[in-house]
Amino acid sequence: MIPSLWLNYMEFFKNKLNHSRLDLFGITLFFLLAVLPLILGVGYAFLYSTGLFGALSDGFTLSHWQEVLQNFEVYYSFGFSIYIAAAAMSISILLALTGTLLFNKQIDEGFFSYIVYLPLAIPGIVASLFIIQLLSGAGLLSRISFQLGLIDSVRSFPGMVNDQWGIGIITAMVMLATPFFMIYFQTIYKSERLDELDRLATTLGSKRFITALKVKVPIILSRAFPTMLLYYIFMMGSYEIPLLLGQQSPQMVSVLTIRKLRRFNLLDIPQAYVIAILYIVIILSVVIYLFKKRRLSYDL
Amino acid sequence: MMRSYFVILIVCLLTVSCGSERQKKDDLKNLSWDEITQGAEGQTVNWMMWQGSPYVNNYINNYVIPEVKERYNINLEISSGQGNQIVSTLLTEIDAGKEVSNIDLAWINGETFYQLREINALYGPFTDQLPNSDYVDFDNPIIKYDFQKPVNGYEAPWSLTQWSMIYNSEKVDNPPRNMEELEAYVKANPGTFTIPNQFVGMTFLKNLMIEMAGPEALSGDFDAETYQKYSSRLWEYLNRIKPYFWKDGQTFPSTPAAMNQLFSNGEINFSMNFGTRIDNAVDDGTYPTSARVYLLESGTIQNANYVGIPKKSAHKAAAMVVANFLLSPEAQYKKMQPNTMANNTVLAVDKLPENWQQKFNDIPESNYAPPREELSARALQELGPEYMIRLNEDFRTKVIQQ
Amino acid sequence: MTSKGKYVLLGVITFLFLFPFAYIVLLSLAQNWSFPAVWPQTITLDNWKIIFSSQGGMTYSLVISVVISLSVAFFSTLCGFITSKFIAYSAHRQKLMLFSYFPFILSPVIYAGCLYFFFIKFDLSGTVAGVVLAQLIIAYPYAVIIFSGFWSDKMKNLEQLVTTLGGNTWQSYRKVLLPSATGMLLVCFFQTYLISWFEYGLTAIIGVGQVQTLTIKVFQYIQEANIYYAALAACLLILPPAILLYVNKRFVFKTQH
Numbered sequence: 001m002i003p004s005l006w007l008n009y010m011e012f013f014k015n016k017l018n019h020s021r022l023d024l025f026g027i028t029l030f031f032l033l034a035v036l037p038l039i040l041g042v043g044y045a046f047l048y049s050t051g052l053f054g055a056l057s058d059g060f061t062l063s064h065w066q067e068v069l070q071n072f073e074v075y076y077s078f079g080f081s082i083y084i085a086a087a088a089m090s091i092s093i094l095l096a097l098t099g100t101l102l103f104n105k106q107i108d109e110g111f112f113s114y115i116v117y118l119p120l121a122i123p124g125i126v127a128s129l130f131i132i133q134l135l136s137g138a139g140l141l142s143r144i145s146f147q148l149g150l151i152d153s154v155r156s157f158p159g160m161v162n163d164q165w166g167i168g169i170i171t172a173m174v175m176l177a178t179p180f181f182m183i184y185f186q187t188i189y190k191s192e193r194l195d196e197l198d199r200l201a202t203t204l205g206s207k208r209f210i211t212a213l214k215v216k217v218p219i220i221l222s223r224a225f226p227t228m229l230l231y232y233i234f235m236m237g238s239y240e241i242p243l244l245l246g247q248q249s250p251q252m253v254s255v256l257t258i259r260k261l262r263r264f265n266l267l268d269i270p271q272a273y274v275i276a277i278l279y280i281v282i283i284l285s286v287v288i289y290l291f292k293k294r295r296l297s298y299d300l
Numbered sequence: 301m302m303r304s305y306f307v308i309l310i311v312c313l314l315t316v317s318c319g320s321e322r323q324k325k326d327d328l329k330n331l332s333w334d335e336i337t338q339g340a341e342g343q344t345v346n347w348m349m350w351q352g353s354p355y356v357n358n359y360i361n362n363y364v365i366p367e368v369k370e371r372y373n374i375n376l377e378i379s380s381g382q383g384n385q386i387v388s389t390l391l392t393e394i395d396a397g398k399e400v401s402n403i404d405l406a407w408i409n410g411e412t413f414y415q416l417r418e419i420n421a422l423y424g425p426f427t428d429q430l431p432n433s434d435y436v437d438f439d440n441p442i443i444k445y446d447f448q449k450p451v452n453g454y455e456a457p458w459s460l461t462q463w464s465m466i467y468n469s470e471k472v473d474n475p476p477r478n479m480e481e482l483e484a485y486v487k488a489n490p491g492t493f494t495i496p497n498q499f500v501g502m503t504f505l506k507n508l509m510i511e512m513a514g515p516e517a518l519s520g521d522f523d524a525e526t527y528q529k530y531s532s533r534l535w536e537y538l539n540r541i542k543p544y545f546w547k548d549g550q551t552f553p554s555t556p557a558a559m560n561q562l563f564s565n566g567e568i569n570f571s572m573n574f575g576t577r578i579d580n581a582v583d584d585g586t587y588p589t590s591a592r593v594y595l596l597e598s599g600t601i602q603n604a605n606y607v608g609i610p611k612k613s614a615h616k617a618a619a620m621v622v623a624n625f626l627l628s629p630e631a632q633y634k635k636m637q638p639n640t641m642a643n644n645t646v647l648a649v650d651k652l653p654e655n656w657q658q659k660f661n662d663i664p665e666s667n668y669a670p671p672r673e674e675l676s677a678r679a680l681q682e683l684g685p686e687y688m689i690r691l692n693e694d695f696r697t698k699v700i701q702q
Numbered sequence: 703m704t705s706k707g708k709y710v711l712l713g714v715i716t717f718l719f720l721f722p723f724a725y726i727v728l729l730s731l732a733q734n735w736s737f738p739a740v741w742p743q744t745i746t747l748d749n750w751k752i753i754f755s756s757q758g759g760m761t762y763s764l765v766i767s768v769v770i771s772l773s774v775a776f777f778s779t780l781c782g783f784i785t786s787k788f789i790a791y792s793a794h795r796q797k798l799m800l801f802s803y804f805p806f807i808l809s810p811v812i813y814a815g816c817l818y819f820f821f822i823k824f825d826l827s828g829t830v831a832g833v834v835l836a837q838l839i840i841a842y843p844y845a846v847i848i849f850s851g852f853w854s855d856k857m858k859n860l861e862q863l864v865t866t867l868g869g870n871t872w873q874s875y876r877k878v879l880l881p882s883a884t885g886m887l888l889v890c891f892f893q894t895y896l897i898s899w900f901e902y903g904l905t906a907i908i909g910v911g912q913v914q915t916l917t918i919k920v921f922q923y924i925q926e927a928n929i930y931y932a933a934l935a936a937c938l939l940i941l942p943p944a945i946l947l948y949v950n951k952r953f954v955f956k957t958q959h
Contacts (some may be wrong), residue, residue, distance in 0.1 A: 037805075037839050121941075121944040124900070237809030240921075394818060396820075
């Protein structure tokens with residue numbers, strides 16, 4: 001029975017919708033690999049969080065939702081994630097804009113154009129290792145300060161890793177994001193022909209700096225907005241970096257969710273799914289908003 | 301060209317993923333030990349354990365794995381997972397209705413054992429089938445009860461450790477041995493003390509609770525009122541001295557390894573450990589040569605850890621053989637050597653054959669710790685598993701988040 | 703900004719970009735580097751030698767990481783290419799693309815946490831195939847997004863031209879579509895390879911600690927506070943992509959745009 005159903009499916013697809021077998025393969029794959037896991041994942045999380053599923057559950061209950069929503073920890077975590085990603089993003093964008101505007105030729109071709117790609121070869125885990133080695137109490141910066149006589153013992157070095165402002169986390173994220181955006185802004189610079197615009201503006205009497213600020217920056221930011229927003233969301237959901245560089249409380253969203261998932265108190269597990277759903281809903285809303293408001297450019 | 305690449309990749313994937321044979325040999329209880337050893341031949345055992353200690357990893361990787369391969373032709377594989385991960389993995393397997401478990405052996409004790417029994421995930425009783433269990437004194441309360449819950453043969457003992465404090469004798473003359481002295485110390489020397497936010501640190505808190513309440517008040521089944529009474533005093537105490545901790549008590553190291561690093565580079569003057577022999581750590585530079593082990597006045601907790609076999613494991617015979625090997629005099633003796641786990645044996649030395657008794661008794665005292673008698677005189681029994689679970693949570697909400 | 707000042711700044715930036723690599727390599731060569739030394743007390747190749755011989759070592763992690771990442775890159779590029787065509791020309795383009803964006807930006811580790819149950823149910827947890835599949839769920843939609851810019855009216859016309867001239871689907875792919883997409887295919891292959899190569903959280907959850915890729919090894923060594931071995935694993939993790947990036951940029955991007 002199954003083979004004949006499959007044949008019917010193929011026939012329908014081929015005749016009615018005028019597509020080749022390859023397209024059929026493509027769309028089935030898409031359903032299986034992109035749509036289905038989403039439905040299954042969110043569905044499972046929802047069922048578990050409401051007690052409709054799970055070896056230790058007693059049936060439908062909203063208690064887990066209540067516990068999470070009444071607990072400050074979740075709000076702190078979301079707030080902290082928003083703050084960290086915003087801080088890292090702003091610093092990276094600022095640095096990247098400056099870099100692109102100053103060095104757009106060098107990023108385009110030449111020795112530096114290879115150098116700028118290098119940090120893209122660094123994953124979150126290695127960035128975290130590096131930042132720990134650099135910024136922690138007994139790290140490189142601390143040792144240099146000690147040698148220079150700026151501090152007199154290990155303990156005097158200010159805490160920049162596992163600290164409450166997330167300095168370590170932000171530094172690691174900036175380290176990874178800045179080169180990416182420098183390259184990305186440069187491709188926009190090129191495709192929007194911004195140096196021609198520059199020449200035009202200069203002939204009209206505008207100073208280089210003013211042109212940069214009033215003309216180039218808005219164009220770049222406007223074109224890059226969808227990617228920047230997506231990268232921001234990506235930063236918010238970061239796991240490895242806050243896992244190694246963050247403190248116990250507040251934690252960023254992913255770290256919190258996984259912690260609750262692997263908790264000793266097995267009754268905490270449904271709470272992890274509640275947090276997961278909250279996060280998914282927020283992301284989904286943002287992405288849908290993005291689609292409704294403007295056409296997403298596909299040059300990620 | 302692409303097609304052949306495609307095929308090669310598929311073949312690669314399949315060969316790499318086809319590791320496990322899905323056999324079902326369940327009725328081991330009626331088999332003789334020889335039959336079990338035979339059935340274990342050629343099997344692969346997946347042992348999930350905490351891999352946070354390089355000494356444990358060294359012992360396992362460079363001694364246990366080759367030995368069981370040579371003696372019994374068993375392929376022992378290690379996967380990394382601490383207690384709560386083992387529990388959540390087995391729980392999800394139950395949820396998914398899985399017939400065969402991924403895990404064949406698990407390094408467990410305390411609250412992990414308790415929760416696995418609650419969800420009925422362990423196979424047993426099996427320890428009386430292990431020949432080497434003849435050398436174990438199962439009536440010894442430290443082995444008979446795991447965090448106050450009876451073991452009943454559902455996990456095989458592996459090692460015995462006593463929690464201890466370590467201090468830097470160059471920087472500290474008189475280490476604090478009770479709560480009052482600790483408070484005075486941190487106020488006089490701020491920023492030099494902290495607690496790791498995981499089981500080693502939580503055991504420290506348990507020691508403090510026993511100091512306040514006395515061992516009898518907290519033994520036996522968990523009583524919420526008693527817990528409430530002493531824990532609220534504990535949180536009050538901690539929040540009072542927290543500002544004098546390392547980093548002003550704003551953050552706590554999350555692993556013992558991180559804490560040891562702080563200790564070794566002089567940021568803090570104290571560390572904590574499960575185990576009283578730090579010789580190997582001093583020898584390889586993890587600890588400074590001025591490190592010394594000491595116990596609290598009211599004693600410190602001693603506990604046993606075990607290995608358990610999940611109910612749905614497909615390689616129970618091989619797992620039992622491995623558990624038996626771990627319990628053998630050779631493996632236990634090797635475990636007490638420097639560079640390995642260097643903790644105490646679960647074997648009752650007087651039950652061993654003569655030559656082994658001699659060997660065990662000849663093991664020299666540690667250079668950095670008080671003599672063995674003094675240590676065991678101050679050994680306390682573990683508290684019920686609920687304490688660990690509650691302390692983990694409450695430390696977060698009542699101390700960290702304040 | 704003066705021309706000279708600009709070049710000085712460029713030099714500083716170059717140094718900053720290169721520094722992490724140099725530092726990690728140096729760290730991997732050290733065995734003893736404690737406070738307050740600014741240079742390691744011992745430098746030796748011993749770390750590199752030891753790690754390739756010890757049991758459960760780096761060689762396994764390296765090989766398994768390469769196998770997994772190659773598989774993920776291959777399948778996601780191939781399938782992404784095929785799927786993106788249908789989506790690009792379809793009437794429901796917007797809605798379908800929404801599904802594609804989602805896994806890319808959702809935290810992979812949270813996604814893995816929600817799907818873990820299904821991996822256990824289908825006996826895929828703790829297996830290499832399971833990890834590959836899980837990473838595909840993240841990488842494949844990303845590939846679809848990358849290729850979505852490729853399918854334009856020009857491509858459509860080319861395809862129709864092939865059909866008019868009597869060619870079938872296979873021929874149109876082989877002779878027309880794939881050649882023009884070569885640059886993009888390589889970019890996609892490379893990027894999806896990196897996504898898989900760098901993935902930690904998802905691999906840790908679905909692999910249940912049994913599939914020990916290089917990223918997992920780095921994390922384990924950090925947890926053990928064995929930073930020299932962690933740096934060694936990190937070198938293995940970042941040096942190949944660094945070299946590949948050079949190759950990619952040098953040879954691939956030249957043929958594009």
